[in-house]
Amino acid sequence: DAGVIQSPRHEVTEMGQEVTLRCKPISGHNSLFWYRQTMMRGLELLIYFNNNVPIDDSGMPEDRFSAKMPNASFSTLKIQPSEPRDSAVYFCASSLQVVDTQYFGPGTRLTVL
Amino acid sequence: DAKTTQPTSMDCAEGRAANLPCNHSTISGNEYVYWYRQIHSQGPQYIIHGLKNNETNEMASLIITEDRKSSTLILPHATLRDTAVYYCIVRVNSGGGADGLTFGKGTHLIIQP
Numbered sequence: 001d002a003g004v005i006q007s008p009r010h011e012v013t014e015m016g017q018e019v020t021l022r023c024k025p026i027s028g029h030n031s032l033f034w035y036r037q038t039m040m041r042g043l044e045l046l047i048y049f050n051n052n053v054p055i056d057d058s059g060m061p062e063d064r065f066s067a068k069m070p071n072a073s074f075s076t077l078k079i080q081p082s083e084p085r086d087s088a089v090y091f092c093a094s095s096l097q098v099v100d101t102q103y104f105g106p107g108t109r110l111t112v113l
Numbered sequence: 114d115a116k117t118t119q120p121t122s123m124d125c126a127e128g129r130a131a132n133l134p135c136n137h138s139t140i141s142g143n144e145y146v147y148w149y150r151q152i153h154s155q156g157p158q159y160i161i162h163g164l165k166n167n168e169t170n171e172m173a174s175l176i177i178t179e180d181r182k183s184s185t186l187i188l189p190h191a192t193l194r195d196t197a198v199y200y201c202i203v204r205v206n207s208g209g210g211a212d213g214l215t216f217g218k219g220t221h222l223i224i225q226p
Contacts, residue, residue, distance in 0.1 A: 004156075031212075033213055033214075035213075035214075042216055042217070042218065043157070043214075043216035044216075045213030045214070045215075048212060048213060055212070056212070056213070059213070091156050091157070093156075093157075093214075098212045099206045099212070100206075101147075101159055101162065102159070102214060103159060104156035104157045104158070104159075105156050106155060106156050107155075107156050
């Protein structure tokens, strides 16, 4: 079975550019989570969705960050404009329901120059 | 969610059992103990979880003390591929609370040849 799919795996961009990260959850999973990992802060939750509806976005650092889930098989995390401090690995995870075990994708390594 | 305490790092010889401890002395009655690991440059991987009883699957065993204030993850026959950071997480599985996973610093397990 395919796990959580993320694209791109690596992204290098310049400060001020728009960045879009993509995630395809495991088929049949109703909950989707976006996490960010940095050396300084470790792994932290940014936002999560249940049945395509955002439930908690309190972890989103600034208005420059936005996330959408237009359907059950696709979600995006957008940063506009990007800044060097946004450089991190961004993970997407999905679960059957919010309370169930979360399964993570391989991550997108973002570098903002 | 309750806070967990894990050793920063541990070594284990290849082929031996790796026992990773976790303290969660403030755990509530409805909080589960989850273990994930993160191999370098990969996404976190689910290992096992439990509430009160000991659990075993194809990857590992989880031993939870009777008072639930601590637990041990056991990898019965460690291989070099088990070198990773192991995270112990306690989490309520009832929804309506903090549904994301709160990752601490984890234990860096190094399997020695």
